Amino acid sequence: MARRPNLEDLKKKFEIRFAVFSVFISAWLLVDEFIKEGYFFSIEDIAIPGTHEFLIASILLANLLIFVIKFLTKRLKWLKNN
Secondary structure: OOOOOOOHHHHOOHHHHHHHHHHHHHHHHHHHHHHHOOOOOOHHHHHOOOOHHHHHHHHHHHHHHHHHHHHHHHHHHHHHHH
16 A cells, blocks of 8 residues: 655645646646736736736745755755765
8 A cells, every 4th residue: 555645745746736827827827817908918917916927926926036046955955964
């Protein structure tokens, strides 16, 4: 009988899972924006919380932060070992 997954199993490929989830959510938001408003993206709407553009920018920022944190932790481990 297979064991139940625990928290460590879920954290193994979190970055990849979050990136794939972000792509699908962003694509859905862009299509929804095009259907509702008639355009894909408006730079002016990034500053307004709750808009599609704000959500897409937030998702992009979260992915960027995850990438930077992962890069810095690998760099610090490398520096510590050398």
